[in-house]
Amino acid sequence: MSEHALRLVELRKSFGPTEIIRGVDLDIHKGERHVIIGPNGAGKSTLFNLISGRFPVSSGRVELHGQRIDGLPPHQINRMGLSRSFQVTNLFHRMSVFENIRCALLWSMGYKYAFWKLVGRQRRLNEEAERILEQVHLQARRDVPAAMLSYAEQRALEIGATIAGGADVILLDEPTAGMSLTETEQAVQLIREVTAGRTLVMVEHDMGVVFGLADRVSVLVYGELIATGTPEEIRANTAVQEAYLGTEVA
Amino acid sequence: MSEQSIKQTPAHIAPAPRLRLLRGAGIWIGALIVVLVLPMIFSSGHSVSMLTQMCSAIVFALSYNMLLGQGGMLSFGHAVFSGLGGFIAMHVLNAVNDGALVIPLELMPIVGGLGGLAFAIPFGWISTKRAGVTFAMISLGIAELVAASALMFTGFFGGESGISSNRVVDHTLFGFLGVSYGPSIEVYYLAGAWMLIATFAMYLLTLTPLGRMANAVRDNPERAQFVGYDPHLVRFLQFSLAGFFAGVAGGLTVINYEILTADALSAIASGTVLVMAFIGGIGFFFGPILGAILITYLQTSLSSFSEAWLMYFGLIFVGMVMYAPHGLAGIVMAHRPALRSGRAGKLLLSYLVAAVPTALLLVGLISLIEMGYHLSTAYMPEYPISLFGVEVNVTQLRYWLGAVAITAVGLAVFLWVMRLIRRAWHEVNAALGGERT
Ligand SMILES: Nc1ncnc2c1ncn2[C@@H]1O[C@H](COP(=O)(O)OP(=O)(O)OP(=O)(O)O)[C@@H](O)[C@H]1O
Ligand SMILES: [Mg+2]
Numbered sequence: 188m189s190e191h192a193l194r195l196v197e198l199r200k201s202f203g204p205t206e207i208i209r210g211v212d213l214d215i216h217k218g219e220r221h222v223i224i225g226p227n228g229a230g231k232s233t234l235f236n237l238i239s240g241r242f243p244v245s246s247g248r249v250e251l252h253g254q255r256i257d258g259l260p261p262h263q264i265n266r267m268g269l270s271r272s273f274q275v276t277n278l279f280h281r282m283s284v285f286e287n288i289r290c291a292l293l294w295s296m297g298y299k300y301a302f303w304k305l306v307g308r309q310r311r312l313n314e315e316a317e318r319i320l321e322q323v324h325l326q327a328r329r330d331v332p333a334a335m336l337s338y339a340e341q342r343a344l345e346i347g348a349t350i351a352g353g354a355d356v357i358l359l360d361e362p363t364a365g366m367s368l369t370e371t372e373q374a375v376q377l378i379r380e381v382t383a384g385r386t387l388v389m390v391e392h393d394m395g396v397v398f399g400l401a402d403r404v405s406v407l408v409y410g411e412l413i414a415t416g417t418p419e420e421i422r423a424n425t426a427v428q429e430a431y432l433g434t435e436v437a
Numbered sequence: 438m439s440e441q442s443i444k445q446t447p448a449h450i451a452p453a454p455r456l457r458l459l460r461g462a463g464i465w466i467g468a469l470i471v472v473l474v475l476p477m478i479f480s481s482g483h484s485v486s487m488l489t490q491m492c493s494a495i496v497f498a499l500s501y502n503m504l505l506g507q508g509g510m511l512s513f514g515h516a517v518f519s520g521l522g523g524f525i526a527m528h529v530l531n532a533v534n535d536g537a538l539v540i541p542l543e544l545m546p547i548v549g550g551l552g553g554l555a556f557a558i559p560f561g562w563i564s565t566k567r568a569g570v571t572f573a574m575i576s577l578g579i580a581e582l583v584a585a586s587a588l589m590f591t592g593f594f595g596g597e598s599g600i601s602s603n604r605v606v607d608h609t610l611f612g613f614l615g616v617s618y619g620p621s622i623e624v625y626y627l628a629g630a631w632m633l634i635a636t637f638a639m640y641l642l643t644l645t646p647l648g649r650m651a652n653a654v655r656d657n658p659e660r661a662q663f664v665g666y667d668p669h670l671v672r673f674l675q676f677s678l679a680g681f682f683a684g685v686a687g688g689l690t691v692i693n694y695e696i697l698t699a700d701a702l703s704a705i706a707s708g709t710v711l712v713m714a715f716i717g718g719i720g721f722f723f724g725p726i727l728g729a730i731l732i733t734y735l736q737t738s739l740s741s742f743s744e745a746w747l748m749y750f751g752l753i754f755v756g757m758v759m760y761a762p763h764g765l766a767g768i769v770m771a772h773r774p775a776l777r778s779g780r781a782g783k784l785l786l787s788y789l790v791a792a793v794p795t796a797l798l799l800v801g802l803i804s805l806i807e808m809g810y811h812l813s814t815a816y817m818p819e820y821p822i823s824l825f826g827v828e829v830n831v832t833q834l835r836y837w838l839g840a841v842a843i844t845a846v847g848l849a850v851f852l853w854v855m856r857l858i859r860r861a862w863h864e865v866n867a868a869l870g871g872e873r874t
Contacts, residue, residue: 294665
């Protein structure tokens with residue numbers, strides 16, 4: 188049990204009469220980079236929303252390090268060491284880049300709801316925020332409000348804010364979507380760096396990225412996992428080719 | 438101020454920390470000097486009382502902005518907490534007068550604050566579960582509830598006549614200096630001191646983990662959850678602290694007026710503080726201070742100049758919402774780049790030019806409003822009124838034509854001059870290059 192960072196058991200989710208996630212079982216190993224692929228509307232983001240507590244599950248279980256987390260509110264799941272990014276950029280838009288990162292650090296560094304400490308005086312906190320800023324290459328944009336960043340910069344900040352808290356399980360929802368080729372390369376390099384030593388679950392459409400980054404790949408089609416395996420196994424899987432990859436990799 | 442001023446100064450050109458600290462201290466020392474000197478300039482009894490009320494209003498408006506500007510909570514019932522805090526302070530003051538309690542007068546604002554906090558905790562817990570419209574509606578409901586209670590519990594609220602007290606008590610902290618708080622100037626300095634302390638405390642609060650997360654929750658409560666924070670708890674704590682400072686303001690009002698009626702916690706009082714914060718500028722820490730000063734001045738002065746003062750009040754509010762949505766502070770801050778680079782002279786000139794048609798326009802508008810008001814409310818409308826030194830008989834057409842003509846000419850020239858201002862503005866800011874306004 189302890190070798191699983193994350194475990195989904197018979198997970199189901201319905202919106203009204205339509206079942207979007209239809210019985211997903213998945214074990215994510217500790218320290219692996221696991222990429223989830225699937226056609227548009229397959230339910231990948233919904234799956235992330237269930238894991239991270241954004242939506243309540245209809246039935247089934249989610250376990251983080253062997254502990255049940257379904258039914259917990261997102262902030263508690265986050266405190267247990269799971270952090271996520273969003274497909275649609277979801278930042279503190281009126282706050283500066285630096286403030287975004289620093290806010291993402293506060294809880295994990297034990298500040299809680301303190302109103303008797305000045306954030307400016309917390310050396311370790313600020314150094315850590317600067318370090319992450321550097322890691323995501325946004326030092327030059329340090330004091331710009333998040334809303335005024337370029338798209339690629341916002342995506343980088345999204346990643347920075349997600350990894351800042353030091354969570355050991357990271358969910359990234361299409362971090363490279365809408366990026367140019369070079370931007371994508373940089374983003375993948377960044378993801379590699381910042382998730383080293385952690386467990387990464389990522390939704391991705393770009394097959395180059397998928398096969399370059401993933402230790403294992405899962406394929407979600409219409410709310411069901413039709414295959415899980417190494418990139419080679421997935422490439423060779425005929426069901427996957429028919430259902431999803433088509434001629435793309437053939 | 439915190440967030441906005443930070444984002445306008447890129448890291449590499451920001452002054453060294455020590456210099457920044459010095460400049461920060463300079464602002465507070467400047468404020469201290471202003472507070473000390475003002476009553477020497479405006480020394481009439483009426484002015485001093487108004488200045489005292491301004492101190493209270495500043496604390497109140499800043500506490501309101503802890504909700505709206507910093508926490509994204511639009512409250513229609515903030516006067517509940519200044520009012521209830523005030524009533525608690527009032528009863529405690531009476532108990533002190535009766536000899537039942539020993540609390541120095543100087544600490545009454547803290548008593549008021551604790552009173553405000555005590556009510557903000559339960560009401561805040563209910564209302565901060567959600568932000569947005571839900572929060573606004575619940576705040577309105579609570580305000581109605583408390584206002585209705587004020588009519589029922591006349592023992593506590595004193596009914597029509599309210600509760601009164603005497604601020605001259607036996608025990609004071611500074612009594613040994615001969616201070617009795619009988620003279621209003623002594624009360625002013627007490628209020629001034631508390632205003633500075635409360636303002637400084639509220640400013641520091643914006644720089645704490647809670648203060649930063651209040652901004653974060655305002656911007657995006659969902660993301661706040663995914664960095665480990667419960668938005669409800671963040672809002673609740675922010676709300677409770679805002680209730681405390683509202684109560685401090687209530688305590689100051691009690692000391693100033695020595696009487697408190699249920700009007701203090703009415704919807705009108707809640708609306709007034711919203712207007713103060715908004716006109717001052719909710720996006721800047723110091724904005725509500727400007728709004729509190731202006732609105733208190735208008736309330737106390739305009740109401741003695743004109744019976745139609747509420748009309749002017751409304752016009753100013755609508756005008757600000759439409760043409761200066763970032764408030765007075767927004768106008769000030771927009772001029773900062775020009776001032777810094779010493780290019781403000783050109784702007785100033787165009788403003789001076791604009792002052793003439795603006796004055797003309799105002800004379801025309803005020804005349805029209807006053808004449809209309811007189812015509813519709815006076816017992817004998819043909820009895821002349823004096824407007825800007827002119828005897829005006831509002832039942833005669835020629836005076837109306839005159840007022841309309843002045844307004845029209847004023848407006849025409851005003852619009853033309855506005856073009857000049859806009860051009861000067863663009864020139865100055867274009868010359869500043871990349872700097873944003
Ligand atoms: N809150 C919701 N209420 C109702 N239906 C929803 C909701 N969220 C998602 N859905 C539906 O669930 C299905 C799966 O959506 P989801 O966003 O999970 O897909 P996805 O695999 O992430 O797709 P994409 O590749 O486009 O991001 C879609 O049909 C969508 O309309
Ligand atoms: Mg998606």
